[in-house]
Amino acid sequence: MSLTIATCKHKITEIEGEQVCKDCGRVLGYNEVASINDKNSHNIGMFGFSEYYFIASKMAKNLNLPQFAIQTIIQTSIKLRKKNISKKHAMLFATIYACRIHEIPRLLEDIFLELENSSGKKVRRSEKSLLRSLNKISKKINEEKFSISSLNKYHYHQAYLAKIQNVITQEAGDEYFETIRTRSHKLLRNIHTDASSSAKEAILNSTTSIMKPKIREILA
Structure with missing residues (x-):
């Protein structure tokens, strides 16, 4: 007697921010960014963006960022990559953006250093240099919702x-x-x-x- 295991090929649809298989009903990922109040009820779906999750979670651990910030970083990075922003610049911009909109006080230099460390590098850049890079990225994006205001x-x-x-x-x-x-x-x-x-x-x-x-x- 042989045992046959049927594997669902997953026909994906989106239901209220979740990526769900229409056939088996399995939740494969999430499209929506959880709010601060929802941080305990949302998990990050790994479907399609494990490479972003690995970097974002490592940076978040070292920068002591909450779970909902990781989700914002991943979702923003993916959107920026679709605009032909390099992965490194997308992750940098997304992390800074997440810290700003969630009002998490972190410095540009520290965020950049953690991004470099995640790839095994130890390169430091000044705040002015990082701001120039952010301005270049902002011009490519050209969307008001992704604007990063100056720090006071x-x-x-x-x-x-x-x-x-x-x-x-x-x-x-x-x-x-x-x-x-x-x-x-x-x-x-x-x-x-x-x-x-x-x-x-x-x-x-x-x-x-x-x-x-x-x-x-x-x-x-």
């Missing part, structure tokens, strides 16, 4: 705090980190240099002389 000093403030949080909490505790956060936020209102420098200055001026050298090194 409060975004930099949150991003820099995210970079130093682990060091401060490990060495001085959560309460001291909260003190730095609130004190530097108040100082930031009265500092009017460029956005990045203002945020760094506010944080450093709120840090003790013992911690300041290490914090300055991290924020360099």
